Amino acid sequence: MVAIPELPQDARFVRALLQSEELLKQQASSVFARCDLNQNGQIERDELKVLCEAMHQRIGLKRLDQIELGIRLGKFDDDFSGGLDSAEFVNLYKSLLQDALGEDVCEPNPPARSRSRGRSRVSKQPSLELANLPSDPRYIRAILSSEQLLRQQALAAFGELDRDGNGQIDRDELFGLCLQLHRKLGLKLPDDIELGVQLARYDEDLSGGLDRHEFLQLYKQLLQESLARAALRLNVGDEVIVPYLGEESGRRYHALVTSVTEEGAGRRFVNLRWLRPPMGQRPKEYVSGHGLDDTEYTRVPLELVKLKAEADTTMSI
Template sequence: MVEALLQSEELLKQQAKSVFERCDLNRNGQIERDELQMLCESMHERIGLKLLNQIDLGRQLARFDDDFSGGLDPEEFVRLYKHLLQDAVGDAEERIMTLMHVIMMLPMPRAVSSGLRRALPPDPRFIRAILASEQLLQQQAGAVFVQCDRDLNGQIDRDELWGLCAALHEALGLSMQDDVSLGRRLAQFDDDSSGGLDRREFVRLYKELLQDALRREMPSPPSRRFARGDEVLAPYLGESSGRKYHALVTSVVEVGVEVLVGLRWLRPPAGLHPEEYVSGNGLDDTLCTRVPAELVEMKTSECPIDQVTLTVGTLEHGRVEAELDRRSPLSI
C-alpha cells in the first residue's frame, strides 16, 4: 500500500488529506508538534516507521513549515507525509535484509518438517478441546516436543522454538516471534536456566502458545460508538482513582487505530450527589479532555419504579391507552 501511494500523486494527496483530517484534533487547519507525534507513533505501529524524538519532530516540522507558522497546512503536510512514507519504506527494506541474514544463519530449514506440521492441531477449533483436557495437552505437547527436538538432546532450544513458532504461524495464524521475543519466552519457562526447555517446561510454554493462537481466533468486540451530545461516564485522567464521572461528548476522533472521545465534565445539579461529578471533588469542570473510547460508557437514565405513575384509561377501539406521569423520566 505504501509503495502504491508513493507511485501515484493523486492517491498520495487523497490519503494525506484523510490523515490530515484525523490528526488535526483541535481543528485549527494545521498539524502541530503534538499531533505530528501521534501520527508518527501510529505509523510506527502500522508500517514500522522509526519513532522520532522531540528534536527530530521539531526538525521535521521546521523543514516543511514554509510560512513559519509553527504548524503544517494541508499542502505542507502532503510533502511531510510523503517523506515519512519514504522513510518507512527504507526502514522496512533494511529490516527485511537483516531478517533474511538471520534466517540464513539459522540451522533450521526454511520449510518446516511435515512431521511437526502433522503433530500440531489440524484446525483452530481443536485448540479449545486440547486446552480443556490436561491429558490431551500432555499428549499433544509430547508429540510436538519429539518433532521439535531435532538434535535429540532432550531440550527445545531457541532455534527449535523458532521452528515451532513458524509451524504454528502457518497452521494456526500465530504471530511470528522476533528474536528478542523468542529469548524472553525461553527465559520465562526455563526454570533451571539450562538454555533450553525440558518436557515439563515445554508443556507450559506450548499451552501459552495455543492460548495465544486461540485469542487470535476470537472475534474482536465491536467498537463502541458515541455521538456529540451523548451523556456518558468516564474516568477523569487528572486523578488516579479510576472512578467514572458524568460528562458530555463533544467530539469523537480516530487517531490511527485508537478512538478518542472528547469530553466536557458536567456540574452536579443543585448539590445532588456531588461525588458523581468531577466538579464536586473540587476539580475544574470547564476542562475538555480526550479519553480512550474503551474507558467511556454510555449513561442510562434510571428512575425508581415508585416514582412512575401509570394510568390505565378506557378501552377504545379494542386497545388500552396508557399514560405515563411526565413528572418523572423513564428509560426503556
C-alpha cells in the first residue's frame, strides 16, 4: 500500500477541502503526484484502486470493486484516454471526497450539555476536550483561507467553550481554549497576565468577556499563532524541504532533520542530512554532486524549512 499523507484524516478536513476550490486543487495535485506510480501523467485503474483503498482506510470511503472503478474512471475520462490527467483527476477526487463524507466519516461529536441561561456560573474545566478544534497545520490553513469556514469553526468552538451558557467567553473558558490549542498544536500557553491582555484586547464593549463577534477575532489570532508555532515542532528524522545555501537558485530539496539548535537572540537552525534521489524519481528535487557528504551547507535557518508533508499541500513535489 502506497502511503498518501496528503489525504484528509477526518470529516472536518474533508468539508474544508470541499468548501475551498483553491485548497481542493492543491490537495488533488499533491495526491495525483503521489498516486501516479508509473509517472506517465495519468491515473489509471490500478492507481485509482490504490487511492480508493487508502481513502477507505483513512476516511471510510466505501471500497470499490473492479466494475465500480471502471465506471468512475469512465465518468471523468473526458478525452477517452483510458486514464485521468491532472485536470480530470480534480473532479474525480472531489467526487470521492463527497462520497466519503456521505459514508458517515467518523469524527468526535460535541458533548451534549444544557444551555439554560438561568443557572449559576460554573468554572471552566481545563480538561475539556474540544471536538471542533483543528488538529494539524493543513486544517488550520484551510480554515484561515475561508472566512465562511473560519466563522463556522469559531462559532462551533464558542458553543463548546461557553459552558455556563451566558453568551460570553470569560477568562477561565479562554484558558480552556488555549490549553487545548497548546496540547494539539503547540500554542504557547499564556500565563494569567497574558491571558488578561488577550481578553482585554478583543473585549470591545468592556463587558469582561467576549461575545461571538469578539471571539471570532481572537480565535483567528490564536489559529495564526498556532500555525506559526507548528513550524517549530520539528523532530529528528522528519523529512523536510529546504533551500541548498550553496547555490543562489533558491530551489528547495529533500533532507532529513538531524537536530535543531538555538543561538543568541532566539535564532534557531536546523541541521540536515541531504537525501539522495530514489531510483528514477525526479532527481532534480534532490541535491546532487555536492553537499551529500554532510560536510557542506547542512545548517539552515528554521524559517527556511518546511515539513515535506506540509509543503506537499501548497506545491506539487
